[in-house]
Amino acid sequence: MEAAVKNHVPGIDAECGGACACATCHVYVDEAWRSIVGEPAPMEEDMLDYAFGVQPSSRLSCQIRITAEMDGLILKTPDRQG
Numbered sequence: 001m002e003a004a005v006k007n008h009v010p011g012i013d014a015e016c017g018g019a020c021a022c023a024t025c026h027v028y029v030d031e032a033w034r035s036i037v038g039e040p041a042p043m044e045e046d047m048l049d050y051a052f053g054v055q056p057s058s059r060l061s062c063q064i065r066i067t068a069e070m071d072g073l074i075l076k077t078p079d080r081q082g
């Protein structure tokens with residue numbers, strides 16, 4: 001989320017500043033990257049209930065902890081956010 005905001009990625013509003021309290025940083029993780037990115041924690045799953053167009057690959061980008069092995073990570077924003 002921070003990388004998206006700093007680089008003005010459309011559709012990542014991050015209204016709560018990364019507190020897992022708004023769902024305006026919703027992204028879809030490319031299938032090839034899902035196992036590396038991991039699954040949402042229960043609190044994140046609860047907040048995803050407030051996002052539009054949730055899919056199995058949905059994550060809140062503010063809850064993704066970036067690691068070196070995620071170099072090249074592919075995420076997409078939901079159409080409704082873009």
Ligand code: FES
Nearest residue numbers: 016018022023062
């Ligand atoms: S920035 Fe608000 S939930 Fe991610």
